[in-house]
Amino acid sequence: MSLTPPIRPFDASPLLDRVVLVTGGAQGIGRGIAQAVLGAGGRVVIGDLDRAAGRACLVEWDVGDRARFLTLDVSREASVRAFVGKAQAAFGRIDGLVNNAGPADPAIDDVSALALADWRRFIDAHLTGTFLCSKHALPALRDAHGAIVNIASSRALQSEPHTEAYASAKGGVVGFTHALAISEGPRVRVNAISPGWIVTDDWRKPTARRAPALSKRDHVQHPAGRAGVPDDIGALAVHLLSDASAFMTGQNIVVDGGMSRVMHYV
């Protein structure tokens, strides 16, 4: 028997026939992840509050029964239970779950004026939603030896003023990620992606879609030379959902063009 390590060809379809659920998958980063899953050979179920956006994806993708859209509110357990049940009934298995849904605009009121309802809006969608979707998908994910990818944020690790609710929700997502990875290993791997500034204006439903209007300064402040696009997150999500990352679990990977590594002196 030869002990020579082989040169392995790169797998061009690392998610061939895998079934991946993407919450908030009808627009923005979630849509980018869903399209990356399709590009990697997978099948996708997008769940989203916005029906028009979900239906537009199916029309524009035109991939037949490789993609489904289901209405979903990740903050309501009955809605999550129905979403996971219908997805499993449609495809017979679940290999991956991407917890992405939730309000993306982080700035609200000063904490001394912050309404409890506004606080809960962020916690319920991002943190409780990640818990609920994981809870209901886990039995199928265990059967498939699947993977979860949670979309956190660089704001779990650094802040602008008046973003406490968002930062707390995303910090919670990072903690949930490593705790669940320890509970579910070796059956299910769980990792998080923390995006920085990802431009999504041209990834919305057709009626809301517009060309991004960023300044040169917006881009060049990033060590990578530009702000991010949904494809940047989709590529890493595919890696974390595929067997190529079989030795990774419990991690939070920052994808921010290097912004959080810049040292500032005035």
Ligand SMILES: NC(=O)c1ccc[n+]([C@@H]2O[C@H](COP(=O)([O-])OP(=O)(O)OC[C@H]3O[C@@H](n4cnc5c(N)ncnc54)[C@H](O)[C@@H]3O)[C@@H](O)[C@H]2O)c1
């Ligand atoms: N865009 C960024 O710069 C950025 C940076 C870091 C993290 N993120 C995170 O990435 C994720 C996606 O952000 P985005 O910028 O693409 O946002 P987006 O607003 O473009 O898209 C979010 C999608 O989620 C859906 N959604 C919202 N609440 C929902 C709910 N309760 N149940 C089901 N669907 C719901 C919306 O209808 C929408 O289609 C969010 O978790 C956000 O916090 C975004």
